[in-house]
Amino acid sequence: MTEQKYAIPKAVAEAMGEDFGMPITAFLCAAVDSPPILMGTVYGDTTGRFREGASIRTSRITSVLFVNGYSLFQTVAGSRYLVVSWAPGGSNLYMNRIYH
Numbered sequence: 277m278t279e280q281k282y283a284i285p286k287a288v289a290e291a292m293g294e295d296f297g298m299p300i301t302a303f304l305c306a307a308v309d310s311p312p313i314l315m316g317t318v319y320g321d322t323t324g325r326f327r328e329g330a331s332i333r334t335s336r337i338t339s340v341l342f343v344n345g346y347s348l349f350q351t352v353a354g355s356r357y358l359v360v361s362w363a364p365g366g367s368n369l370y371m372n373r374i375y376h
Contacts, residue, residue, distance in 0.1 A: 278293065284328065290318045291360050295342050301355040306363045312336040314349055314357060323355070 284292075285295040288303045301323060304316035315335045318326045326332050335351040342348070 284319050285360070287360050291346065291358060294344055296346075296348065296358070298356065300348070300358050301362050302332075303358050304332075307359045307361065308363045313369075314359070314364075315363055316357075316359070327361075331375045 279316050282319060283287075285305060288305060294353055298324070300320075302321040303319045305319065307314055307316035313336060316332065318332045319328055334349070334355065334357055337349050337354045338352050339350045340347055341350075345360075349357045349359065351357070
């Protein structure tokens with residue numbers, strides 16, 4: 277079986293070229309905010325855990341920042357996921373989050 281290759285979407289490539297002032301663990305497309313986690317299609321994972329274009333669930337989200345017009349979520353494990361695009365249908369519910 278050969279490994280399927282995924283092209284990095286143009287919007288992700290553009291986000292990868294920006295300076296966010298901190299390291300980004302990975303970039304998410306078609307993200308769904310499902311507290312306490314995020315789900316989405318991952319690109320540019322710096323840890324090597326996820327293959328390009330894989331669907332993932334993050335660990336528990338602890339905080340969110342808005343940087344350069346993007347939503348940047350940090351997890352309890354210390355990972356930072358930058359949301360490049362949200363899934364259609366009003367799945368962007370991050371404003372209802374409660375952080376402890």
